[in-house]
Amino acid sequence: MTAWEVLFRRHLGEANGRKLLDMASGTGEIARLCQRLGFTVTGLDWAEPMLAKARAKLPKVTFLQADAEHPMLPECSMDVIVTRHLVWTLVDPAAAFAAWHRTLVPGGQLLLVDGDFVSRSMLVRLLERFGSTPTANRNLAWHRSILSRVHFSNGARAKAVVALLAAAGFTDITVDKRLDAIHRAQARELGWKKAFRRRSEHRYAISARKLSSE
Template sequence: MQKDPDQVAGMFDATAKRYDLLNSLLSGGNDRLWRIHMQRAVAPKPGERILDVAAGTGASSAPTAKAGALVTALDISHGMLEEGRRRHPDIEFVHGSAEELPFDDDTFDAVTISFGLRNVQQPRAALSEFHRVLKPGGRVIVCEFSQPPVNVVRKSYELYLRTVLPGLAKAASSNPEAYRYLVESIASWPDQQTLSQWIRTAGFIRVAHRNLTLGVVALHRGRKPSEQTAAMRLARHAQPEEQGS
């Protein structure tokens, strides 16, 4: 899909006030369960600096902040940020793009993104940016819609996306076009193995994923190598050249 950042931002501007309510409706309440799993995967500690990318209204940022972490919530939509600041005045909300993060290298202990990587024009560039702003040893957690591995589940889910979800969105939303985009973006998104490979290519190690709701959603994790680990990896790659010299 061609995802123009301005068009994506405008679409979310138009749905900001009812976004979380509609997500709960269209997911059958599973969005709350997914956030719980996400929070457990992040495992925030008091005082840690955590960047929540595509944070929207702050629904994913608030539990992390409540745990005592210093959360920065970033989003490309001004409408989402405005609503987030109204709901969570204690959280720092920043306007910015996942592909060009407005932060220095080695700044955060963790970078998270929930159901937002799919909306980025260049998701692999965003993953590289996550790697850049993480401290050595820092962790990335990506929660995103995925492809159910069991064929009967996948076919049933595709049927829901094509028939049920658009009808619900048309009845409940003033901007059903946004949810037509949702269906298309999920259908064109790669499977769990492909996203895991993108995360590895961005420089992360210890990459793994866990399926949620039969694979409708997948929770991906990775680590930025610590300085010691990076040095050891470089030494291993250099060793054959030294032997051959």
């Protein structure tokens, strides 16, 4: 959590009670982080079981059930939007980014953390092959079925995400790959194989802004 806080402070600055939307909030871990930083947090997710866990964990945070690609929130209603590991799953990221842009106030900020979780180095592929089990193979088939339906079926590379953000009207777009502190902290819990795979992946944070004159 400390490593994530450093990343969020680096891009978002002081919270000062700003209204923040945690897009695809899941069980509320990022919402909890942002609340601790001093933001006024709203979480949004499609899965009601996830939302139930988040509400139990964070009773003072508002959680909404909605589609991240079409959140249907009022225009200019949020100062900040954050999301983690959502973009690579989007079917229509262009529509999502346009909706997020409308939701932000002029001068509002977007911070997304994501990566290419599809491409694998040769060494990682070998490790996965020798560690395969019937359950792992079923999960792989399920994973491939999902990938066939999303926009970034070949992996969400930062350059492609940046191009779509710019097309949606975002500016001051910055790609940050300084995630080593997060990877080190996670490695203590994941074991060496998963930790190695994470370090080999193309992972990044992208910050962007809506023009203040809009």
